[in-house]
Amino acid sequence: MRALGWKQCDIILVSGDAYIDSPFMGVAVVGRVLERAGFNVGVIAQPMNEEDIARLGEPRLFWGVSGGSVDSMVSNYTASKKFRNDDDYTPGGKNTKRPDRASIAYTNLIRRVFKPTVPIMLGGIEASLRRTTHYDFWSNKLRRPLILDAKADYLLYGMADNSVVEFARALEKGEGIEAVQGLCYVAKAPKEGYLTLPSFSACVKDPLVFMEMFDLFYHNNDPMSAKGLCQEVDGRYVVQNPPARYLTPEEMDEVSALPFTREAHPCDLAQGEIRALETIRFSLSTHQGCYGECNFCAISVHQGRTVRSRSEASIVEEATQLTQHPKFKGIIHDVGGPTANMYGYECAKKFKKGTCEDKTCLFPFTCKAMPVNHARQITLLRKLRALPKVRKAFIASGIRYDLIAEDKAHGEAYLKEILEHHISGQMKVAPEHIDDEVLSLMGKPGKASLVRFKALFDKLNPKKQFLTYYLIAAHPGCEERHMHSLKEFASTVLKMNPEQAQIFIPTPSTYSTLMYYTGRHYLTRKPIFVEKEMGKKERQKQIVITKEHLAGRGRMDG
Known part of the structure; x- marks a missing residue:
């Protein structure tokens, strides 16, 4: 600040x-877009105490608070609620600097040091997914909207590149800010x-009312069609404006x-290696949003369902x-997105009218209006490979194998392209499960699409690379018998023994989490096993991960 002449x-x-x-x-993105708009922006990373939060003084317009790139409770705890010792976003890799419920902790820290102060705005994934009444796995209860628990003034949800600048300019000019899209605030009426929406107290009293509330919340997330929302919480109203338009x-x-x-800030680098930096420094983000709408995934609520x-x-x-x-050594670590x-392709109707309320793009089958076409990505990958100094451009982001089969014109060519040039040794896909009963609760297509993909993979695999699978255990509706079916399918059809599986974590604001809390099917409302x-x-x-002979013995014993 001194070097720049900022007071x-x-x-x-x-x-x-x-x-x-x-x-x-x-x-970093929010800081850069605000800087481009002419504002002087400071950043305080991982403050631990009052001295840290005071190091830049008080801002003239507002504070922006983010829990980080991952919800702090997900970052800090495993599916078994055990504390995670490692943190890829903290210098030195040890999880020593991220408080639980970081948005609340940082807001409280600001108010202790600067009181009163300019407005405090919450943002980021933690704020987006907790902006209304939500189930919190770690306390095992419904929690109020984060803006109230943090005692913040505003919350900006979703991809806020434009809306944060609009908010800052309105404050600068002394104009009304309550019309900013993507903004949440507290009102008396x-x-x-x-x-x-049904009130917080009504949701706490009746899980079916909470399901009704979540449906209304979820189906009003598209900038083209969403309505504004209000929810009464303890005598006040949390007002949620419609989402900001997509870039x-x-x-x-x-x-x-x-x-x-x-690069990382020198102050952070001096404290040790930051593993996330090595992953993202030489990676390329090609798009935003996802029309997959998997029930356990929060991307739909945060980035949107339009690509x-x-x-x-x-x-x-x-x-x-x-x-x-x-530091570039010829390797682009990832070319991808969610x-x-x-x-490179999307349903034209969604750009004009928004997402459909009565159906999803890929479940149970790919919608006929979705023009699945890998041609643009093939062209892009070839251009990247042709660049001087680029030895390899990997795809580390997830790949939907069902879309490869749906693309009759370019799907096979796309798979051949990535097998020959864009993976190394193995390709990882995410069927999550193979039992159609569980897959339907996940919002994923049936196992037939995985069988077709594996046959195509085996046919086009000149380097004899491995196919590995991301699997989920204990998803709502999943019983031990389903896991035995998965194990048998992996052995007899996939010809492999799974070595990794993840226990389902009920993260805020997903349909899978809704089912976990209520014990009911997200559509029919009928009871399901959880x-x-x-x-x-x-x-x-x-x-599913135990060697075959032990898995079989466990089945007989149990």
């Missing part, structure tokens, strides 16, 4: 992560014309071209810039 920051952003100046880090491809290109250094893709020229230019970095092979005992969750996992 005061306009905005100070507080983050639960070390500061990495990368387009993959939400706080509901807003006229907005949908009124256009041109705007996405502009954000990607901002002067990110792709927005950057231009090939922008991505190639960014890759060219990567090759000039002094799902790598959704780049495993909640930690030991039995672990047993489900062990059924």
Whole structure:
């Protein structure tokens, strides 16, 4: 600040992560777009005490608080609620700097040091997924909207590139800010014309009412069609404006071209290696959003269900810039997004009218209106491979294997392309399960699509690379018999013994978490089995990863 001649920051952003100046880090993106708009922005990474939070003084306009790139409770605890010792976003890799419920902790820290102070705004994934009444796995109860528990003034949800600038400019000019899209705030009365959700107390009293509330919340997340929402909580109303509009491809290109250094702040680097930096420094984000709508995934609520893709020229230019970095050794670590092979195509109707309320794009089958086409991504990958100094451009992001089979024109060519040039040794896909009963509760297509994909993989696999699988145990509706079926299918059809499976974690604001809390099917409302005992969750996992002879013995014994 002294070197720049600043007497005061306009905005100070507080983050639960070390500061990495990368387009993959939400706080860095928000800081850069505010800087481009003419604001003086400071960042405080992982404050631990009052001295840390006071190091830049008080901002002139507002504080922006983010728990980090991952919900702090997910970051801090396993599916068994055991504390995680490691943290890829903390210098040195040890989980010593991220408080539980970081958004609340940081807001309280600010108010202890600066009282009264300028407005405090919450943002990031933690805020997005906790912006209304939500089930919290770690306390095993429904919690109030985060804006109330944190005693913050505002909350900005979703991808806030444009809305945060609009908010800052309105504050600067002394104009009303309550019309900013993507904004939540607390009011004394509901807003006229907005949908009124069932109250917090009504949700606590009746799980079926909570399910009704969540349906209304979930189906009002698209900028093209969403209505504003209000919810009464303890005599006050949390008002949620409709989502901010999505960035256009041109705007996405502009954000990607901002002067990110792709390095951590020297203060953070001096404390030790930051593992996340090594993953994202030489990676490329090609698009935002996902139309998969898996029930256990929060991307739909945070990034949206419409895929927005950057231009090939922008991505190639960014890759060219990567090759000039002094630490670049010829490897681009990832070319992708939430799902790598959704780049470059989307249903035209969604861009005009928003997402459909009565059906999803890929479940139980791919919608006929979805123009699945991998041609643009094939072209992009070839251009990246052709760049001087690029030896390899990997795809580390997830790939939907069912989309490869749906693309009759280019699917086989796409798979051949990535097998020959864009993976190393193995390809990991995420069927999550193979039992159609469980898959339907996950919002995933049946196992037939996996069988077709494996046959195509075996046919096009000249290097004899391995196919590995991401699997989930103890998802709502999943019993031990389903895990035995998965184990048998893996042995007889996939011809492998799974070595890894993850126990389902009920993260805030997903349909799977709704089922976990209520014990009811998310559509029919009929009761379903939900495993909640930690030991039995672990047993489900062990059924599928234990060597075959032990798994068989366990089946006979049990």
